[in-house]
Amino acid sequence: MTRVRVEVNGTAVEREVEPRLLLSDFLRHDLGLTGTHVGCEHGVCGACTVLLDGASARSCLMLAVQCDGLSVTTVEGLARNGELHPVQAAFREAHALQCGFCTPGFVMAVTALLEERRGEKLSDDEVREALAGNLCRCTGYQNIVRAVQIAAGSEG
Amino acid sequence: MKPPPFDYHVPATVDEAVALRTADSDAVVLAGGQSLVPLLNMRLARPSALIDLRCVGGLSYVRAGEGGVAVGAMTRQRELERSAEAFEACPILREALELVGHPPIRNRGTVGGSIAHADPAAELPAVLCVLGGRVGATGPRGTREIAADDFFLYPFTTSLEPDEVLTEVFFPKAPSGSGYAALELTRRHGDFALAGVCAVVSNGSARLCFTGVGGRPVLVDSDEPDAWQAAIDPSADATGSADYRRQLVAVLGRRALELARARSAQ
Structure with missing residues (x-):
């Protein structure tokens, strides 16, 4: 067992874990943060995307022990005082989800994208390229791209 | 759990990492994990131990000089992609890095990891070869430089010895006026x-x-x-x-x- 100290959604967490425990399973099973979804578990689908020190990362492609000393943000950490994060609100407004399985990964990837490109105008092609690592199996990506543009506008 | 069990080491120096490699030839080095962790998840790799380089200081840097760009092995691909001085010295780096996986992958994936993994379909090894670059490796016999053309042997196989650790990747500048x-x-x-x-x-x-x-x-x-x-x-x-x-x-x-x-x- 190895000791891991991380900050998760602003709260300091310390646990003894097996080194082979994936960050995705650490979040879901050890911390009960089941908003981070697990799809392919080999880095293709993007459903498990979280923020590590503000940058997007696949939580299924990381061991929990690798996050020692880092700050992790999951979809549970976005809303403030009962108010949806602008990206979450934009997804709702644009109907950018159907079954919702891929949504937390998309929301985290979009949050990182808009933080990185704050104040910039993004073309739809740029949005699609930035989100190419997130798969939605329900339908097309039209409304997801629209949600990003809404969120970009409301944050810009 | 998805990955098989393994011992986990977090050396603080390159020398410690080399000693761990020397002591256990089945141990593998963990850099960013964007290729290794999928292999563990699918249990295609069953190493005895992981030697995680995340706490080894001095392996993350981008230094552009007269001759080219020296990149620490643990430098994230995204950092090199965004580096203005690396772009100025070797613009092909950014164009190639934008083709590597997706932003979340490049946020974690390292330059040294991609080079040492030696996937024949990967972009960075090709950039290193076309520029005639080299890598720096440290082992129990000291540090040596290996030319890119001598480094990549077969799929996922390099001339790095089992007790060596890749520490630096050097991308030379192409001649001025080249495209x-x-x-x-x-x-x-x-x-x-x-x-x-x-x-x-x-x-x-x-x-x-x-x-x-x-x-x-x-x-x-x-x-x-x-x-x-x-x-x-x-x-x-x-x-x-x-x-x-x-x-x-x-x-x-x-x-x-x-x-x-x-x-x-x-």
Whole structure:
């Protein structure tokens, strides 16, 4: 067992874990943060995307022990005082989800994208390229791209 | 749990990492984990131990100088992609890095990890080869430099000794006035390429390095499509036949030359 100290959604967490425990399973099973979804578990689908020190990362492609000393943000950490994060609100407004399985990964990837490109105008092609690592199996990506543009506008 | 059990070491120095490698030849080095962790998840890799380099100081840097860009092995791919000085010295780096996986992958994936993993379809090994770069490796016998062309041997196999740790990757500047291009064809953006090419042209000479069409990056000092075809050894898989890859090499090689020549003329 190895000791891991991380900050998760602003709260300091310390646990003894097996080194082979994936960050995705650490979040879901050890911390009960089941908003981070697990799809392919080999880095293709993007459903498990979280923020590590503000940058997007696949939580299924990381061991929990690798996050020692880092700050992790999951979809549970976005809303403030009962108010949806602008990206979450934009997804709702644009109907950018159907079954919702891929949504937390998309929301985290979009949050990182808009933080990185704050104040910039993004073309739809740029949005699609930035989100190419997130798969939605329900339908097309039209409304997801629209949600990003809404969120970009409301944050810009 | 997805990965098989392994011991986990977090050395603080390169020497400690080398000692761990020396003591256990089944241990593998963990850098960013974007290739290794999927292999663990699918249990295609069952190492006795992981040697995680995350706490080894001094392995994350981008230093552009007269001769080129020196990059610490643990530098995240995204950091190199965004580095203005690296772009100025070796613009092909950014063009190639934008083809590597997706932003979340590049946020974690390291430059040294991609080079040491030696996937024949990967972009960074091809950039290193086409620029005639080298890597720095430290082992129990000290530190040595290995030229890119001597480094990549077979799929996922390099000339790094089992007790050595890759510490630096050096990308030389192409001659001034030269042009470059990095292109590939993928089924979906960010997927492993069916085939790809990095090209540098200068003073009428052309050097191309193809990916995904051989056991290692295929370097060719010629702008003749026949020479490319003679050098490659593509195989078929679920994404495309060998013949299709041969055709891609012809098309991508031509497009890369056109783009590189247009840029060299600017």
